Amino acid sequence: MKKVFKNERLTYRLELVAQEAIRANDEIFLRETGLRIRELRVLRLIDDTPGTTFAEIAKSTGLERSLTSRIIRTLLGNGLIERENSIEDARVFLLRTTARGQNIRRIARQLSDRLEAILTHPLSEQELATLDGILERLGNWISSERYRAALAID
Template identity: 75%
Template sequence: MLEKKTFQNERLTYRLDIVAQEAIRANDAIFLRETGCRIRELRVLRLVDDSPGTTFAEILKSTGLERSLTSRIIQSLLAADLIYRENSPEDARVFFLRTTEKGKQVRRIARDLSDRLEVILTEPLSADEMAQLNGLLLRLGRWVTSAKYKESLHDACVI
C-alpha cells in the first residue's frame, strides 16, 4: 500500500504554510473552548497587551491580516471586554488600545495552553532538532523582512 503524501507540493513556503495552517486548525477549537477566543483574536490580544496604547494601523502591520478582518477582531475583543480604546487627543480618527484585567487573564490562560499544545506539536523533534529549527526560522525571518531580501527580489525581476 502506498503511503499518503504529506504535501502535495514540495515548495518550502507551501510546506511551512501547510504545517502552520494544520496546527492552527487543530488547535483553534481548543483555544475557543478554553478562552472564548480564536487564535487570531488571541494574537491581537497579545499584541495589545505587549504594547499598551498600540493603534489599529500598528496591529494591521504587525499581523499582516486583512484590514476588515483586523477591524472585526478588534470589535470582538472590545465587545468581550478584553481590550478598551482611548481616543487620541490629537486626532479623533486614531484610537489607542489597551488590555483590560479580563483580557490579561485570558492571555495568561492562552499562554499556558499554547505552551502545552506546542509540546505536543513538537513531540517528534528532539531538543537539538528544536534548537536547530528555532535558529533556522529566526534566520529566515530576519532574511525575509530585510531590505537585502527585497533588493534581491527586485534584482531578480520577481517583483
C-alpha cells in the same frame, strides 16, 4: 514513512504545517478561552504594546483591515480591551487590555505552551533549537533590504 506533502516547495510546506496546526488548535482555544487564535494574537499584540492603534495592529498582523476591525470589536465587546481617543488626533483610538483581557492572555499562553509541546513532540531538543534558529534567520532574511533587492534583480 508516508509522504505528507504533495509539493516540495519550502513555502508550501511551511504554510501547510502552520495551517494544519492552527486548524487543529483553533477549536481548543475557542473552548478554553472563548477566542480563536487570530483574536488571541490581536489581544497579545495589544497587551504587548499598550496604547497601540488599529493601523499598527493591522500592519503587524498582516490581517485584512475589515477582519482586524471585526476582531477589535469582538475584543471590545467581550471587555478584554478598552480604547481611548488619542490626545494628538481624536480620530485615532489607543488600545489596551483590561484585567480580564490580561487573564485570558495568561490562560491562552499556558494552553499554547502545552499545544506547542505536542506539536514539536517528534523533535529532539537539539532539532527544535536548530529549527528555531533557522526560522529566526529566515525571518530576518525575508524582512531585510538585501532580500527585497535580490527579488528585484531576479
